[in-house]
Amino acid sequence: MSIRVLRPGLLTTVQDLGRHGHQHIGLCPGGAMDVVSLALANALVGNPPGAPALEITVIGPELQFEHDTLVALCGAEFKGGFPHNRPMLVRAGATIAVGRAARGARAYLAVASGFAIEPVLGSCSTYLPGGFGGFEGRALRHGDVLSPNEDVSRERFAALKRKNGATVRWSAPPLTLPDREPIVVHAIEGQHYGMFDSAAQRAFFDTVWRVTPESNRMGFRLGGPPLVRAAAGQSSDEILSGPTCLGSVQVPPSGVPIALMADHQTTGGYPRIAEIAAADVPRVAQMAPGATLHFALTSLQTARELRLDAASRLEAALRSIAWEYGM
Amino acid sequence: MARLPKPLGVVPLGDLAAYVEFSRTLDLEVNSVAQRLAAAIVARAVPWIRDVVPALGGVALHFEPSFEGDVREAAAELVELCMKKGLPDADDLGRRIEVPVCYDAEFALDLAEVAEKAKLPAEEVIRRHAAGQYRVLMVGFAPGHPYIGGLDPKLAVPRRVAPRALVPAGSVAIANQQTVVYPYAISGGWNVIGRTPLAAFDATRLVPSMFAPGDRVVFRPIGRRVYLELLEHP
Numbered sequence: 001m002s003i004r005v006l007r008p009g010l011l012t013t014v015q016d017l018g019r020h021g022h023q024h025i026g027l028c029p030g031g032a033m034d035v036v037s038l039a040l041a042n043a044l045v046g047n048p049p050g051a052p053a054l055e056i057t058v059i060g061p062e063l064q065f066e067h068d069t070l071v072a073l074c075g076a077e078f079k080g081g082f083p084h085n086r087p088m089l090v091r092a093g094a095t096i097a098v099g100r101a102a103r104g105a106r107a108y109l110a111v112a113s114g115f116a117i118e119p120v121l122g123s124c125s126t127y128l129p130g131g132f133g134g135f136e137g138r139a140l141r142h143g144d145v146l147s148p149n150e151d152v153s154r155e156r157f158a159a160l161k162r163k164n165g166a167t168v169r170w171s172a173p174p175l176t177l178p179d180r181e182p183i184v185v186h187a188i189e190g191q192h193y194g195m196f197d198s199a200a201q202r203a204f205f206d207t208v209w210r211v212t213p214e215s216n217r218m219g220f221r222l223g224g225p226p227l228v229r230a231a232a233g234q235s236s237d238e239i240l241s242g243p244t245c246l247g248s249v250q251v252p253p254s255g256v257p258i259a260l261m262a263d264h265q266t267t268g269g270y271p272r273i274a275e276i277a278a279a280d281v282p283r284v285a286q287m288a289p290g291a292t293l294h295f296a297l298t299s300l301q302t303a304r305e306l307r308l309d310a311a312s313r314l315e316a317a318l319r320s321i322a323w324e325y326g327m
Numbered sequence: 328m329a330r331l332p333k334p335l336g337v338v339p340l341g342d343l344a345a346y347v348e349f350s351r352t353l354d355l356e357v358n359s360v361a362q363r364l365a366a367a368i369v370a371r372a373v374p375w376i377r378d379v380v381p382a383l384g385g386v387a388l389h390f391e392p393s394f395e396g397d398v399r400e401a402a403a404e405l406v407e408l409c410m411k412k413g414l415p416d417a418d419d420l421g422r423r424i425e426v427p428v429c430y431d432a433e434f435a436l437d438l439a440e441v442a443e444k445a446k447l448p449a450e451e452v453i454r455r456h457a458a459g460q461y462r463v464l465m466v467g468f469a470p471g472h473p474y475i476g477g478l479d480p481k482l483a484v485p486r487r488v489a490p491r492a493l494v495p496a497g498s499v500a501i502a503n504q505q506t507v508v509y510p511y512a513i514s515g516g517w518n519v520i521g522r523t524p525l526a527a528f529d530a531t532r533l534v535p536s537m538f539a540p541g542d543r544v545v546f547r548p549i550g551r552r553v554y555l556e557l558l559e560h561p
Contacts, residue, residue: 020377020378020389021377021378022378022470022535023378023380023387023389024365024378024379024380024381024466024539024540025466025470025471025528025535025536025538025539026466026467026468026469026470026471026472026528026536027470027471027530027535027536029378120530120531121530121535127530129469129511130470130511130528130530132530132531133530188339188341188342191338191340191346191348240350240351240352240353240383240384241382241383241465241467241468241474242346242382242383242384242385242387243340243344243346243380243382243385243387243467244340245340245341245343245344245387245389246341246343247341248340248341265467265468265469266380266467267380267382267465267467267468268467268468275339275340275341275342276341277341277342278341278342278343278392300339300342300397300398300399301397303341303342304342304395304397304398307342307343307392308395311392311393
């Protein structure tokens with residue numbers, strides 16, 4: 001049932017929903033940057049939402065399938081011609097080339113039954129800085145061989161309604177792809193918002209920020225005017241190192257904001273000017289270097305409503321996919 | 328029983344986490360209360376909380392994404408409930424950890440500088456560091472990276488002006504009133520005065536992190552031979 005990596009792409013790693021419950025020992029949850037697209041890709045091949053899948057970044061891999069394998073690709077649009085947002089039965093011996101991202105930055109490739117990966121601390125996610133989890137704790141390379149957990153592809157494909165050859169006549173909605181740029185990212189005032197002078201506070205919400213190439217799974221560095229703190233010249237030591245979360249926007253002395261992403265540090269000594277609403281984190285994860293965003297000041301209450309809305313949209317999409325499987 | 332300090336407040340940490348803040352400056356007593364509160368919250372096994380993170384000056388609570396309520400209110404209520412019921416005793420928390428450290432010159436990259444700044448002979452710096460009774464205040468920055476309090480005030484030297492691009496894994500370092508152990512080779516600005524042969528973090532171990540918040544720590548000086556032996560057979 002093996003799947004051979006002919007070309008690894010820019011950064012292809014195995015990810016699931018991450019390892020939780022270890023932040024007190026400094027280990028971040030990690031996991032898929034865009035958990036919504038991960039869940040959709042998994043649902044399309046009949047998996048639970050958190051099954052381990054491949055997270056593909058900007059330049060996709062080329063993979064060869066030894067057996068008939070039911071796969072789905074969700075998230076960013078890639079130019080390789082492989083169908084997006086629908087289940088597809090890849091025939092034995094066939095090769096797929098995902099190509100280059102045209103819109104968005106990350107796509108998730110799920111296979112029926114999930115990839116067979118030994119969990120580390122309760123998760124199959126690859127944690128690159130620590131070199132563990134996923135496939136040997138690293139990004140995929142040429143020649144790597146993965147395999148699905150079980151041989152269920154043909155059986156599952158047979159269960160699907162409304163088929164069209166090796167795929168289906170319908171597709172799942174893309175829920176996290178960026179709309180017109182700059183995309184609007186909702187953010188709540190951070191604990192240290194008041195430490196920035198009013199000009200910096202205004203600049204934070206007025207600026208069209210650009211995701212710089214110095215961005216990765218740990219954090220996105222945002223290009224724009226440096227944000228100056230109220231008391232200039234003080235060192236970062238004055239802030240007691242404290243907790244961070246997924247979506248924290250911290251401002252080091254350079255004034256260049258960093259939005260913390262999946263593999264973020266669990267604590268930090270830089271002031272946190274804002275936190276991105278949880279509902280918007282998967283959309284931010286779809287931003288490639290060069291993409292632009294602007295922050296909209298949001299209340300905790302509104303952020304909560306956005307989160308519940310996003311959850312119900314995903315829930316509806318997952319329900320309609322389940323219906324196609326007759327469930 | 329001494330009265331427990333009240334939190335300064337509960338601040339949202341995004342819409343899926345909240346930070347229960349006790350202090351904005353480092354206070355070992357307050358830090359200990361934060362750890363006791365964290366232990367009380369963990370003991371309740373609240374289903375909608377998936378991470379309880381005691382930090383230097385408070386406790387962060389990370390919520391399940393399915394949580395539908397207001398994180399700030401929920402955290403404040405939970406804290407009040409725990410504080411009312413009484414917190415576990417500090418002495419009952421944490422483990423006792425003995426960390427073997429080789430203070431030989433080849434590992435103690437900044438010992439001479441520290442000795443000069445502290446106006447103490449190098450041997451005295453080592454003696455004082457190894458004589459200390461420490462407690463882990465927080466684990467953060469990197470997996471298994473402890474911030475350990477209880478450093479001899481005579482050794483409280485500032486961080487290096489120019490951080491090292493790569494501090495070797497296992498390095499034991501000091502700055503201000505704390506000591507740290509680098510679990511990985513990472514960049515850092517603390518003054519390196521020795522190295523432990525043991526891995527501070529190993530995800531494949533039953534207990535991945537050598538240190539957890541609240542652990543009591545002592546450093547045991549070892550020679551180069553023992554260091555190399557322990558490196559081979561931890």
